[in-house]
Amino acid sequence: MTNAPEPSLDQVFQALADPTRRGLVAILVRGPASVSSLARPFDMTLSAVMQHLQVLIDSGLVRTEKVGRVRTCRIDAAGLRRAEDWLARRRTLWEHRLERLDLLLTAPSDRTGRLDMTDRSVLVSSFAVERTYPLGPEAVFAAWADPGTKARWFAGANAEHHELDFRPGGVEVTRGRSPEGRPLTFESRYHDIVPAERIVYSSALLVEQSAVTISVTTVQFRPSGGGTTLVLTEQDTYLDGHEQPEMRESGTRGWLDALGRELAATVSP
Incomplete structure (x- = not known):
């Protein structure tokens, strides 16, 4: 059997761009839940909630399993980790740039305006x-x-x-x-x-x-x-x-x- 391709990072962030889907994720990070219990807090039909869940499943953020007549949803940690890793790399880069800016603003300079050896x-x-x-x-x-x-x-x-x-x-x-x-x-x-x-x-x-x-x-x-x-x-x-x-x-x-x-x-x- 051919393995399905891994969802792209774009799919992950597109899935999280919707407030309803973020709400579903917020519920599921507390633990697995059935589809019916997930739908209760939302003012929409069960069918509409299922459509949002399918987007989360396609993005790799949520997986489901059916036992008997009950379908249970749970967070797929690997999907969340991909988004977290991407954000962490951006945060590290931005923090580094802020550190560089701080050095530029605070490092003493000579009369030519050049930074001294503290610019490291x-x-x-x-x-x-x-x-x-x-x-x-x-x-x-x-x-x-x-x-x-x-x-x-x-x-x-x-x-x-x-x-x-x-x-x-x-x-x-x-x-x-x-x-x-x-x-x-x-x-x-x-x-x-x-x-x-x-x-x-x-x-x-x-x-x-x-x-x-x-x-x-x-x-x-x-x-x-x-x-x-x-x-x-x-x-x-x-x-x-x-x-x-x-x-x-x-x-x-x-x-x-x-x-x-x-x-x-x-x-x-």
Whole structure:
């Protein structure tokens, strides 16, 4: 049987945009309830309440089960957690920006108006990305291990330099330039490699010669039917606001999509 696709984040927030559906969620977070008991507080027909419940079910916020003649509804914690995680990331970013603003307003300056060394900040964040590819773990792992293949999907055509020493203790270096023309270096050191199972490495993004983001990344390869589910988990320390968590996660998703295109090309007739 084919699994139903996971509801989108848009569906979750669209479901919560309606006050009646928020009221239903507020009741269900206190515990499971039958459809008839859920309908009592609302000045509408049972059929109308069922329509609202169906929206919540489709969005992944509520699930139901029928025992005998009674249908019971309960909160699906995973659906609420997705909305909570999204809001938490936005809150972290906004709080970081407020901290930066506070530094700008309160830090002493010299006669030229430049901020002194108190203009510093640290933001720690993490994210995980999952992708499923059509080839087995050995083939997906090989795309990380081979220097030529890795350069195509990871470094890309705009990179000025890419080198890969793929072994525990080995280093990978990619050099390029920002849109403003500033030199960029992304340097990784591999700490643990288990073929077709996992890769663990630490990285530093440098603008000119200054480190702006330090990260630790774990990549896991899991057999999935005839293909591979790849799970990448990254923990990041962002220094002085040069890079933001959203930018880093978006970039990672982009090169994992490029890996998918690279792998798809190898199985195309």
